[in-house]
Every structure is written in C-alpha cells, then in structure tokens.
Amino acid sequence: MSAFPDLYAFVVELRPLGNGPAPRPQGQGAQALFLDLVRQVAPDVSEALHADAQSKPYTVGILPSRRRDVVLLRVSLLHSDLFQPFVQALLRQMPGGELRLGQARLALGDVIGTPPPQGHPWAGFDSFADLYARVTPAHTVTLEFASATAIGQGSRADGRQRLNLLPTPEAIFPSLGRRWNDLAPQDLTFDMEQVRNASLDTMVSHHRIESTDISLGKGPQKGFVGIVAYELPADPIQARILTTLADAALFLGVGIKTARGMGLCRRMSNAG
Amino acid sequence: MSAFPDLYAFVVELRPLGNGPAPRPQGQGAQALFLDLVRQVAPDVSEALHADAQSKPYTVGILPSRRRDVVLLRVSLLHSDLFQPFVQALLRQMPGGELRLGQARLALGDVIGTPPPQGHPWAGFDSFADLYARVTPAHTVTLEFASATAIGQGSRADGRQRLNLLPTPEAIFPSLGRRWNDLAPQDLTFDMEQVRNASLDTMVSHHRIESTDISLGKGPQKGFVGIVAYELPADPIQARILTTLADAALFLGVGIKTARGMGLCRRMSNAG
Known part of the structure; x- marks a missing residue:
C-alpha cells in the first residue's frame, strides 16, 4: 500500500x-x-x-x-x-x-x-490511487451481484423510469465509471467515452442471473442478482480500465440506490 | 383459422x-x-x-x-x-x-x-396471416428459451463474432422481426425501424436465465436458456408488433443456428 x-x-x-x-x-x-x-x-x-x-x-x-x-x-x-x-x-x-x-x-x-x-x-480496504496503479488487465472478469441491482437508463415514452435488469457490459461498466469519477481524486478519473467504447467491445461469456425484488419502504424495487463473466477487449488499455472498475465494484456498488441496499457487487477471484 | x-x-x-x-x-x-x-x-x-x-x-x-x-x-x-x-x-x-x-x-x-x-x-400450427390478424396486444409477454440461444451482433475489434448472451429486448425482437420478414408473405412484413423503436421502449421485468453450451460438432457454442418477461410499450401499435413476434417465436426460433438445435423459444401462456 x-x-x-x-x-x-x-x-x-x-x-x-x-x-x-x-x-x-x-x-x-x-x-x-x-x-x-x-x-x-x-x-x-x-x-x-x-x-x-x-x-x-x-x-x-x-x-x-x-x-x-x-x-x-x-x-x-x-x-x-x-x-x-x-x-x-x-x-x-x-x-x-x-x-x-x-x-x-x-x-x-x-x-x-x-x-x-x-x-x-x-x-x-484499498485506495483509489493504489487500485488504479496496481491493476493487471484481465482477459475475463467475473462479477457477483449479491443484492438487487438495477441500472437507471433515462425514461420511457410514458414517462416512467427505464431500468435495466440485465447486466449488459454497456450498462454495468459506464455505471461503475461514473461513480468512480464522482468519488476518485481528480487526477485518476476516466474518460467516459473511453469507458463506453471499451464496454461496447466487451462480451458476456457466462452468466447465471435472476430478477428479484427488494423492499425499500415505498413498495418493492426490481433488480437482478447472480454471477456474470465478462470477456474484456483485447486492447490492453481498454482491458485495464474495465479491470480497474471491476476491482472497484467491491467498494462502489453498481447502479441505483447503493446506499439503500441495492447493487452489492464484487469481482470474484479465479478461485471463486 | x-x-x-x-x-x-x-x-x-x-x-x-x-x-x-x-x-x-x-x-x-x-x-x-x-x-x-x-x-x-x-x-x-x-x-x-x-x-x-x-x-x-x-x-x-x-x-x-x-x-x-x-x-x-x-x-x-x-x-x-x-x-x-x-x-x-x-x-x-x-x-x-x-x-x-x-x-x-x-x-x-x-x-x-x-x-x-x-x-x-x-x-x-398456425399461419403468418392468422397470427398477424388475430393478435391481441399484450402488456407483458413472457418468453421461454429452452435451448442455447445467442444473437449475432457483428464482429468485435479483434474480428471475432460478437454474440449477445443476454436477452435484451433490442436483441430479441429485431431478431424475430428479421426472420419473420424473411419468411412471411410480402404483405405482412414489418418495418424494421418500427420493430427496433418498439424494442427500445420495452423493459425486462422478470427473468431467470443462465448461460450454457451446446455441442454443434465443431466444439461448443455458447448460448443462454431461461425465462424472461418483457413489459411492452404502452403504444398499442408497438405492443401489437412485439406481441405478434412473441407469438411467432414458437415457429421461428430466435437468434443463430435455429436449424441446428439453438434458439428454441416460445411465448408462455399466463398459466405457464
């Protein structure tokens, strides 16, 4: 450290x-x-x-x-x-x-x-700076979503909030990237365009997930739980960005309402 | 009929x-x-x-x-x-x-x-014409994916095929729409732009899915199986298009290699 x-x-x-x-x-x-x-x-x-x-x-x-x-x-x-x-x-x-x-x-x-x-x-425990400096770009990262997770994606035509209940790379990694940028020291922030492009070149290679409800006082909120493996881009710079964000997920959480029980997420080690 | x-x-x-x-x-x-x-x-x-x-x-x-x-x-x-x-x-x-x-x-x-x-x-058994004429626009359709299903989505930066292993509305319904248009009588085809827009206003409301492998001779092919509920757009014309495609999934199959065991799909009745 x-x-x-x-x-x-x-x-x-x-x-x-x-x-x-x-x-x-x-x-x-x-x-x-x-x-x-x-x-x-x-x-x-x-x-x-x-x-x-x-x-x-x-x-x-x-x-x-x-x-x-x-x-x-x-x-x-x-x-x-x-x-x-x-x-x-x-x-x-x-x-x-x-x-x-x-x-x-x-x-x-x-x-x-x-x-x-x-x-x-x-x-x-860790630090933004160490996490950023230490990361080894991975080919595949596996994330465990342990409590109801949902990514907000604007509104529908009828005005209702549009929630993504599927862990697509282009939802998960930009969500982590925005949160990293909000909280990390200024000199460690990511270019969100680069995060988005990297996530677009990422594929889901394995998963086992299901939707679930979490009670948040005002009625149930939908989310998903489960395990998802992402095959990161071959490009080492892109892979490095996404690996860093995957490592940070343990602290940052993913998606909406992470202060109220949702979006518990961690990168799993190869040993599980 | x-x-x-x-x-x-x-x-x-x-x-x-x-x-x-x-x-x-x-x-x-x-x-x-x-x-x-x-x-x-x-x-x-x-x-x-x-x-x-x-x-x-x-x-x-x-x-x-x-x-x-x-x-x-x-x-x-x-x-x-x-x-x-x-x-x-x-x-x-x-x-x-x-x-x-x-x-x-x-x-x-x-x-x-x-x-x-x-x-x-x-x-x-059914007919394209009857299916088209008979459909009642639904609020929610639930699809069962019974054999490994994957949607082809062009190529990655490294030239490998990009496969979608998550049943996002914007992957599933346009895939059904393309297949419908390839096989249905000319006067029953859908405007693919309309199908895409309708799928973009569709949300996944429940799911239980996992990735799986299917052997196709030349090594395993990845896909997913499971059950997914889609909340269709409030717009009745859009809902009608997607309901028709969901009903047709029983015959059309979804995604790649439906002639070789993949993409078995059907709309589930409310009774399951």
Missing part, C-alpha cells in the same frame, strides 16, 4: 435479540441503522451523509445469508473522512450494545474489515 | 434402442436426422433444405427433458410446401422404424402436432 486507504468495506455481524420480530434482511432499515450509528458519534458527518449528494460516499446493504442467527450488514466507505466516525461508532457500541434494523432488535457481533483468507470476501 | 396453415411445430418422440451409446440430447445430430427423414420421401425438397439459405424455412432442436427413456425432437416448418414431405416421411417410418441421432439408434414414437390441452406446449 502506498496511498493512504480511502476505500473501506466492512462486514458487521448483527445477532437478533429476544423474541421480537425477525429482521427482514432487505430494505431501507440498513441505511437507517448505518446513519444512526454514525450520528451517535459524529452528528455533523451524519448530516453530510443525509444530504442528497449526486453520488453518496458510502454504500449500505445486507448480504445474503443462509444463517438465521445472524444478519450481515455490509458497509463501504468511499472517503477517508468517514472511517474514523464509523469505527468510533462501532467501538462505542461494543460490547452488548443494542441496535435496531426496522422493528428487530440486534446485538452487535464481530466487525470484519479484512479480506480473505483471514477476513471476509465482502470486506477489505 | 381462415388462412391455410403455413406454420407447423411438431414434437417427435424418439426412444433409444438396444444397448448402443445413449443419445446426446444436443447438437447437429438432430438436423441430420430431420434432413434424412425428408430425403427418404422428397429428395428434391431435402436438397433445397440443405441449400445455404439466408433464413432456413425450418427449425430443429431437442427439447430439454428429465426423462431418459425418450428424446423429444422438435421440428418447426415455416413453409406449407414442407408439410407434406415431412409428414409422409414420418408415416413411412411408422411403426417400428429405426432412426439415428448421432451414434444412437432410436425408434419413432408419437408425433405430436397439436397444442395443449390435448397436445404439447411446443407443438401447434
């Missing part, structure tokens, strides 16, 4: 308490919980996070899990200023603190901030 | 014989079997079918099945001239005739030519 980390991904274990209602592992409750945590130690930061920024400097979601005794809250922070308040809030809660996810009461468990083999596939 | 049927879809049951190799339910063997059948009674027609037409007036594939004691050969005929030779060939085989699918020996079983409830979801 040469640059100071400005990208963090945490997996926070939450254990349902008592005999209240079971936590519903979707929805806006996760965002409220995250903002509550931060508010406790840094009201000013919390205020800034609430503000309706174009591209929020964090993502919050619930990881899919087969276990019923634990909810895995996933938080990523995309600005180094957020790290201290968030960790402080977690430390203040430990041990035995109680949190709320919707109607459910939860106890804070482990907080995992490191990647495998010690940590968790959805945890890690 | 007012117009004479020129669209037929048959499901031909084939039962593996003796202790030869088990039939591999994919690949070019199905096409060879179909052409052999026709050659026996109508060498001239068979010759015409072999010819490298832009859009072959038939499709051949193997339906997915959990049963090991029967192979379901699916044949569609898109020109009334083909009906007589094909049925004649089948009659000549019955009963007890032997056929070959690759290395496997097969006995001809039932030939199903009618739709449910009596028949089979992949069987039926």
